Amino acid sequence: MAVDTQDRPAATTAENGPTAEQDSRFQRYRIRTGMFAWIMHRLTGVGLVVYLIIHIWGLKSLSDPETFNALIAKYHSPIFKVGEFALLVAVAYHAMNGLRIVLIDFLGWSPKQKRLFVTLGAVTALIILVGGWPSIYSLGEWLFGPGTMPSLFL
């Protein structure tokens, strides 16, 4: 499904020629990026479903203070800090690529695809850096000792 939107041939060649026969460089590049974007969207989507299942299951502990405290304390162990960062990367990518698909589908932004792709890529990087700073910061403090990381805006 996603392939349809991303591989939609440019308006001038839209009539019949199948995309495989267009050998202009630009077109090939776009297909490859589109495929990759689509596969990553699928992987992150499924990953998030897995996380959501574990998350809701874990939140049963909301009914018991002791269990809940243990759960959140676990979220502070080193490996979970890494996981937290990976989760953010998955969410940020999936959200921004999803937004891109929605904008193309609903607002017909396909002529602006390339610019949209680059802009949202930059926004994604920003979300990951700003949103991921708490995890990076806490891992750094733990690895290199207290006070070694700039706390910046935290």
Add this chain to the structure above:
Amino acid sequence: MAASKSNALNWFLHRITGTFLIFMLITHFWVQHYDHQVASVTHEVVTEKGEMPDYPDAAKEGVKAKMGNDVEATPYNVVMQRLADPVYAVLWKGFNILFLIVALHHGFYGLNNVLTDYIRDPMGRLVARSLSWTVALGLLIIGLYSVITAGW
């Protein structure tokens, strides 16, 4: 795609739920990681088993003000500032319930798309579909229960 009359509607809904999730996830992320008073996760790594994370002063004061001077800022109490608040609990629980429904619908509808792509046999599709929506329903019930009864 297996022909179903509601496919177009579901396709549309999937885009709507996705867009909603952007705003809900931003809120969720802010509340759990950034807000100094109510974030359940702090900027700290804990390695000892049974050790609790240390919360910022804003959180400690918030918990004291709401639950009494001798109450400690444990993760549970920090979250209960919102979920057991006499006024805002309804708002937060409402938000969480909406979030729960939207995330489950989006996630499991998406999962079904993926399954339909890889499972060719109609019977297999039906089994996969029924199974995944059963799991989703189970999670909905568990999630509703946890968030509604939290802080009672």
